[in-house]
Amino acid sequence: MTNFGRMGLRPEFVEGVIGFVEYAKTLDPFQRSGMIKYPCNKCQCLNYEKADAVELHIYRNGFKKEDTVWTSHGEIDNNFDVFQHYVPGESSSNVNSNAQSYRIDDMVQDSFGVHSDFDFANQGEEAPNVECKIFFEQLESASRPLYEGSPHSQLSIAVRLLSIKSDWNVPQGAMDSVIDLIHDLVDPNLEIPDNFYKAKRLVSKLGMSSxxxxxxxxxxxxxxxxxxxxxxxxxxxxxxxxxxxxxxxxxxxxxxxLPLIPRLKRLYASNRSAPHMRWHHEHRRPPGVMCHPSDGEAWKHFDRTYPQFASEPRTIRLGLCSDGFTPHSVSAAPYSC
Known part of the structure; x- marks a missing residue:
């Protein structure tokens, strides 16, 4: 169905756009930044904009084709479960690759997209430090679409290549040969990693190396x-x-x-996970009600003993569980501590 009739926009299409924008305004990303990830046919749900600009883009370009479930805005696609979905004849690696693509897009847009135009000073938020700014710059550079409308970027291609090598135990020489073939088949101007080493180096810039x-x-x-x-x-x-x-x-x-500190920093770099890291401080319960370890007496005793540490909502307390973890060499037999 086209979006335009002879006299202009169809009323049902206009109602759908308005309904979508109103729904998106109720979600956390808009509540935090006043911006919406917009699924117009041209931008392919890769960018954030203000509500009025989102409406204009969709009126001009229509909705993203074959995208009737707004998985980027909180709805659940019952036809695709990234953890359990299985199609007979389809290998699990294909399902994992699809799920990985969703996670990469979420990470890039959630970590960088909202921060890029966010006015920290006017919102009363602390601006990113130098290390964080460098991270966002590297992430933005690596996550640019390979070409207009492309769902892939340098970063997503590099992560997919590393995942394929790991899943199938592909030798490095074979992976380099595959990358050479890709370069021969596609536009040479596309910024695809030249070899396995460069793909690995690109991903390592995110600070999640081992x-x-x-x-x-x-x-x-x-x-x-x-x-x-x-x-x-x-x-x-x-x-x-x-x-x-x-x-x-x-x-x-x-x-x-796997160094722990860089991974904890990344939890604070994401708009999606950062609120959960402060949950214990911002969701205090009245005395006698316990729904989180922070409501327990042991946690409160620690707060009283170390008041300076407890006064900062972004301090981290780790609880480690080794149940089901195999500390020895990999074995077919299950082992639990």
Whole structure:
């Protein structure tokens, strides 16, 4: 169905646009920033704008084709469940790739889209610090559409490539050959990563990288901090390296460490997760009512003991649970601590 009749816009189309804008105004992103992610046929739900501009864009360009469920604005698509949806004959990797695309778009638009035009001073909000500004600049640069109307960006392509390599254990040389083929098939002006190394480096700019730490063969110690230069274990004496035929030293055993602090910072960089990080401070319950650990006496005792720490709503308290976690080498048998 077209959006225009002979005399102009159809009344039912105008009512639909008004209804959509009114609905979007009730959601958290608009309440926080006064801006709406608009699904016009030209912009493909990639940008944020003020309500009147959103109406104008949709009147001119129509709604995004075949997009009748507003998953970008809070509705649930019953035909696609990113956690449980399965189509006979379709591999789970395809479903995971689709779900990953949704998560990438959410992260980019939620982290950068609202902040880009948000007036922190007039809203009484604290402006991003230098580190945060650098993050937003890198995210914005990597998340630009490859071409007008494209649902993909440098960042989404890089993440998909890394995911494919990990899911199917693709050798790096094979991945580089696939990327070369992609470059031969598409417009050479498109900003697609040139090889696996550059894709990995692009994603690492988001600050979510891991560290590879050498370990003792028997699990006695890590070669880390003060012990980083040791050649053998200071407990059992086992050698740290084995020597290859080419004379290169290779660690016998290593682990991958995911730094926690950058991940906590990213939770505050997103408009969607930041309110949950302050929930314990902003949703106090009256005495005698308990719906969160912050309502318990242990939490309140900690607040009284460390009042300076408790006065800042963005302080973080971690509760670690090891139930179901396997601390030893990967095994087919389930193990629980």
């Amino acid at each position: 560290m590879r730490i050498h370990c003792c063969e028997n699990g006695c110690m890590f070669y880390y901090k003060d012990d980083i230069d040791l050649e053998s274990c200071k407990f059992c004496g086992k050698c740290r390296y084995e020597q290859t035929s080419s004379g290169k030293k290779v660690p016998i055993k290593a682990m991958h460490y």
